[in-house]
Amino acid sequence: MARMGRGLQISIGQHSDKGRKPVNQDFHGALIPIEPLLSLKGIAVVLADGISSSAVSQVASESAVKSFLTDYYCTSESWTVKNSARRVLEATNSWLHAETRRSQYAYDRDKGYVCTFTAMVVKSTMAHIFHVGDCRIYRVAGKALEQLTDDHRIIVSSEQTYLGRALGINPQIEIDYQALQVEPGDIFLLATDGAYEFVDHRFVTSTLAASAADLDAAAQTIVEEAYRRGSDDNITVQILRIDGVPLAGSADIFGGTAELPLPPLLEPRALFDGYRIVREVHASSRSHIYLAVDTETGEMVALKIPSIDLRDDPAYLRRFLMEEWIARRIDSPHVLKPCSRSRRRNYLYVATEFIEGQTLRQWMLDNPRPDLETVRSIVDQVAAGLRAFHRMEMLHQDLRPDNILIDKTGTAKIIDFGAVKVAGVVEAAPNPDDAEILGTVQYTAPEYFLGEGGSPRSDMFSLASVCYQMLTGELPYGAQIARIKGRSDAWKLRYRPASHDDRAVPVWIDGALRRALHPDPNKRHEDLFEFTYELRNPNPAYLGTPTTPLIERNPLLFWKLTTVTLACAVVALLALLHAR
Incomplete structure (x- = not known):
């Protein structure tokens, strides 16, 4: 059977037979979803083999x-293939192992719910x-077959082998x-082994060449030949041919939203797509944001439309489209929430909850010397929002005071997703723009400037x-980060202790802070939880740290x-020489 998408085009053929066994313990399948x-x-x-x-x-x-x-296919679209598949297989393995433990074969794994498993996922x-296990995947190379998998079989003798790995044998896999x-x-x-142990490579490749137009027939021919040559096991063969691959950046992930027309600049009291505009809240080179009222529900919302200046920039429009897509996949009280769609949309824009409050930038101006507990509370909340991104295999990449809102209850929310990197989307549609540094330089980690990714x-x-800026009113490295052009520049960064003034x-x-801000990402905390924990619980290693050298605390004074x-x-x- 042949199936194709807008870019990815494949043909699949498959056939299975119980052979000389009373029951077919092989099972196979393929799934081609829609966009x-x-x-x-x-x-x-x-493919699996019991x-x-x-x-x-x-x-x-x-x-x-x-x-x-x-x-x-129920895992998050933002996850990579590797992450999604591994989580599913780990859950399946746990279930099979538990079924064996609940059965009469609890202590005899050779009679339990055990099978080999092999899968291929073609994406982009x-x-x-x-x-x-011991099913195999081959790639056809001319008249030969290149084996891509290793058999997880342990050889005891020429007459005896057994599976070293399979689903359901152990609690972990x-x-x-x-x-x-x-x-x-x-x-x-x-x-499965009932096929590849009995049919030679030359027969397989000649069959594929002769039945290129009907891969189901090719699979059946190979299975029947294995049986004819004496196969005493179940026999299953699947064939997958790549007929076409998508162009870079051509993945259809927005479901037609990208085809919507761009909206005009909006005026107060105007009706726009079911919303009444109240006023403009914010305007910049990147977007225009308006306070509006949903005429159906009376709900106050924020409408974000693309920047007038960047509407001819495909990379910018792609990132704008991604913002709502991302927001709908994040569930956190500390991340801006999109409005539910109750009617057809006629223009390209984003509708989100409206938050009455101020940016963290303004909050810092209003609170130049906040107490330590207030700072910790804000950091904890923002960290919780970031963890929601990270669970979805997303990196925010542009966290800064302007992208954090503090509402009237003191709740912090991350509000801008224009620079977010989604691992699953990058994997589906690799794009040269993904390597671009999108964050604000002063808050961007050094590794981005070294081209290492985040x-x-x-x-x-x-x-x-x-956090450092809230506590000191300054940035830990000042303008040094903006001058990074190579690894040596990154290692020359000099951290200025947060206790350098009267605070x-x-x-x-x-x-x-020093550890979380280390130029080398491998020397930072393992995760955000460890960082926020250390902001509340003294680490003895820091208490015993000797005084920071003068050259780091005040280089100018040191050289003077x-x-x-x-x-x-x-x-x-000179005086000594003159005295002589």
Whole structure:
């Protein structure tokens, strides 16, 4: 059967037979979703083989295939293929193992709910392979087959082997994973041992060449040949051919929203797409934001429309489209919430909850010397919002005081998603613009300037910079970060202790900030929770830290004193020579 999306085009053929066995313990399947899941999650081809020593292993193989084809497509679209598939397989393994423990075969894993498992997910221009057991995936290379998977079999003797790994054997599972680039014309073969142990490579490749127009027939021919040559096991073969791949950045993830016309600038009291405009709240080179009232519900909302100056910039419009897509996948009281869609939209804009409050930038101007507990409370809330992004495999990348709102109850909310990087979307539609530094320089982690990309620790760096600024009124590295052009520049960054002036910042708080703001991301805290924990609980390692060297605390004074010392030494030497 042939299936295609707007960019990804494939053909699939498959066939399975119980062979000389009384029951077919193999199970296989494939799923080709419609857009936008086709672009965001890809096409899955799955094969499982139950172990022959178990009378219930066909239940395990069927459950493994069905749960993968169902649950994989229920995982977040923002997740990578690797993360989504691994979580599903870990859950499936746990369930199969638990079923065995509840059965009469609780202490005999060779008779429990156990099966091998192999899957290929083709997304954009990449094929992602997940494998445990002894099914195989081959790539056709001319008249030969290149084996892409390893058999997890332990050889005892020439007559005896057993599975070293399979789903359901143990509470935890180790899954082989690899990703490889695909091109039009690539052909992949998935097969159980009942097929590949009895049919040679030359027969397979000649069959594929002869039945290129009917891959189901090719799969059936290979299965029948394995049976004819004496296969004594269940026999299953799946064939996947790549007929076309999408162009860079062409994934259809917005479901037609990208085709909506751009709205005009809005005026107070005007009716716009079911909203009555009250006033403009904010205008910048990046967007225009208005306070409006939903005429159906009476709800106060904020409407954000694209900047007039950037409407001819495709990269900007793509990021604008992403903002609502991202907001609908984040669920946190500390992240701006989008409005539910109750009617058809006629223009390109974003409608969100309206928050009465002020930006953290304005709050800092109004509260130049906040108490430590208030700062910690704000940092805790923003960290909770960032963790909601990170759980979805998203990086904010532009955390700064202007992108944090403090409402009248003191609740902090992250409000701007224009620079957010979504791992699953980048994987679906790689784009050169993804490498662009979108954050505000003063709050951006050094690794971005080195072209290394970001991580959750990069967002931590930005949050620590904001925390430092709330406590001191300054930035930890001033304008030094903007001058980074290479790794040596990054290592030359000099952290200025938060307790350098008359503000009573405890030394252990300064220690937590210093670590979170380290130029090397590997030397920062493991995660945001560890950072916020250290802001409330003194780390003994910081309490025992010796006094910061003068050259770091005040380089100018250090060199002045050095110069005076050298001058005094020269005078003393001259006097000594003159006395002689």
